[in-house]
Amino acid sequence: xxxxxLEDHFAAEAPRPLxxxxxxxxxxxxxxxxxxxxxxxxxxxxxKMGYAIAEEARKxxxxxxxxxxxxxxxxxxxxxxxxxxxxxxxxxxxxxNYSDADVVIKTAAVADYRPKTVHxxxxxKQEGGQTLELERTKDILLELGRQKHHxxxxxxxxxxxxxxxxARRKLAKKNADMIVANNVTEAGAGFGTDTNIVTLYKKDxxxxxxxxxxxxxxxxxxxxxxxxQLERDGLK
Amino acid sequence: xxxxxLEDHFAAEAPRPLxxxxxxxxxxxxxxxxxxxxxxxxxxxxxKMGYAIAEEARKxxxxxxxxxxxxxxxxxxxxxxxxxxxxxxxxxxxxxNYSDADVVIKTAAVADYRPKTVHxxxxxKQEGGQTLELERTKDILLELGRQKHHxxxxxxxxxxxxxxxxARRKLAKKNADMIVANNVTEAGAGFGTDTNIVTLYKKDxxxxxxxxxxxxxxxxxxxxxxxxQLERDGLK
Numbered sequence: 001x002x003x004x005x006l007e008d009h010f011a012a013e014a015p016r017p018l019x020x021x022x023x024x025x026x027x028x029x030x031x032x033x034x035x036x037x038x039x040x041x042x043x044x045x046x047x048k049m050g051y052a053i054a055e056e057a058r059k060x061x062x063x064x065x066x067x068x069x070x071x072x073x074x075x076x077x078x079x080x081x082x083x084x085x086x087x088x089x090x091x092x093x094x095x096x097n098y099s100d101a102d103v104v105i106k107t108a109a110v111a112d113y114r115p116k117t118v119h120x121x122x123x124x125k126q127e128g129g130q131t132l133e134l135e136r137t138k139d140i141l142l143e144l145g146r147q148k149h150h151x152x153x154x155x156x157x158x159x160x161x162x163x164x165x166x167a168r169r170k171l172a173k174k175n176a177d178m179i180v181a182n183n184v185t186e187a188g189a190g191f192g193t194d195t196n197i198v199t200l201y202k203k204d205x206x207x208x209x210x211x212x213x214x215x216x217x218x219x220x221x222x223x224x225x226x227x228x229q230l231e232r233d234g235l236k
Numbered sequence: 237x238x239x240x241x242l243e244d245h246f247a248a249e250a251p252r253p254l255x256x257x258x259x260x261x262x263x264x265x266x267x268x269x270x271x272x273x274x275x276x277x278x279x280x281x282x283x284k285m286g287y288a289i290a291e292e293a294r295k296x297x298x299x300x301x302x303x304x305x306x307x308x309x310x311x312x313x314x315x316x317x318x319x320x321x322x323x324x325x326x327x328x329x330x331x332x333n334y335s336d337a338d339v340v341i342k343t344a345a346v347a348d349y350r351p352k353t354v355h356x357x358x359x360x361k362q363e364g365g366q367t368l369e370l371e372r373t374k375d376i377l378l379e380l381g382r383q384k385h386h387x388x389x390x391x392x393x394x395x396x397x398x399x400x401x402x403a404r405r406k407l408a409k410k411n412a413d414m415i416v417a418n419n420v421t422e423a424g425a426g427f428g429t430d431t432n433i434v435t436l437y438k439k440d441x442x443x444x445x446x447x448x449x450x451x452x453x454x455x456x457x458x459x460x461x462x463x464x465q466l467e468r469d470g471l472k
Contacts, residue, residue, distance in 0.1 A: 044274060129371045133368075135365045136365065
């Protein structure tokens with residue numbers, strides 16, 4: 001860790017401390033929604049995008065709080081990591097830290113639905129089909145948008161079709177400042193990969209296309225955009 | 237790997253080649269049952285028990301075929317590993333290798349149910365709840381029991397209650413030779429741990445209790461029981 005600190009400090013390409021003094025709250029990974037003690041609903045998020053952003057934000061001088069669903073990644077050095085499992089736990093951890101945050105970046109793939117009933121014992125299988133009743137989880141980004149005061153709010157949209165339309169709609173509906181959208185069906189984009197292909201949609205109507213690049217590069221570019229936006233907002 | 241071979245060979249406690257000339261087919265890990273390209277149903281199995289058995293069986297001289305669901309473990313050295321994702325893929329991989337097997341050990345936590353409809357595009361969330369229609373997957377152990385000729389068939393039962401009753405019923409219903417049962421709610425047993433607490437129920441009505449021990453020790457004890465059973469069956 002000392003070596004890591006020294007490397008950061010002396011690196012020729014050490015990032016500029018664009019986020020010094022800022023608190024950046026990041027969510028990452030999937031959530032797990034239990035049916036019973038054994039089974040759960042989840043999704044393919046591995047947390048790589050969020051962990052890359054957490055690491056780069058820390059290198060840019062930010063105080064980083066990372067709220068993470070269950071992933072196999074190592075907690076990034078120098079980052080305050082809060083581990084959660086369900087959408088409800090993620091909601092609570094995010095809201096608890098919201099007032100302290102200058103920037104919130106929601107990369108987590110939070111379950112939209114959870115089983116209405118969570119069984120305390122393993123459900124035994126029976127002949128024939130079953131019906132699983134699902135209910136909506138809390139929409140964290142929507143709630144953050146409603147309670148927004150000074151925070152810059154950045155959402156992610158992992159889509160398989162009509163990416164721009166969904167991203168623009170999400171930006172407006174959630175009162176977000178930026179939406180980072182990717183088409184998870186593209187090779188080199190989305191879940192589990194070390195690269196991504198994204199487009200950043202901003203509230204002012206502009207957009208920034210980022211072609212295939214490493215998730216670390218996407219993180220750096222996104223954070224630079226965020227830092228510039230914070231600077232512009234500060235001049236108002 | 238050469239070092240590993242040498243270590244195996246010269247180890248003071250090198251296991252006896254009890255399974256030399258035998259083919260052991262092992263299933264491990266969870267399965268994933270897709271709702272759409274992003275979401276899936278799964279369970280807490282990490283594959284540790286099955287991978288431990290694969291490794292020990294190989295050390296005892298067996299030819300090992302490991303059919304594995306998605307896990308983060310490294311494929312064991314010297315083991316033929318077949319990676320699958322869904323219950324259906326696991327069923328096909330197991331049946332394909334069944335006639336070659338002398339022993340089948342089913343540690344995988346295969347999904348009993350899968351979504352009736354798999355959506356090609358990400359399902360958009362809507363207001364209010366949803367109903368998910370589930371259908372039964374193929375019961376692999378039942379099918380193996382039906383088609384059994386010379387094979388010794390070992391099932392696992394991960395239960396949260398009435399462990400013995402369920403295990404005994406499973407043994408009879410599936411035409412299995414042994415059921416290894418554990419109560420996944422006990423500390424030190426079940427999913428994700430490096431230890432286990434199991435009871436082995438045999439067709440002859442006897443049982444072997446294994447108190448808290450490492451999954452490698454459970455594997456060795458179980459395989460020794462299997463080797464002795466094969467020997468007894470050979471004398472008939």
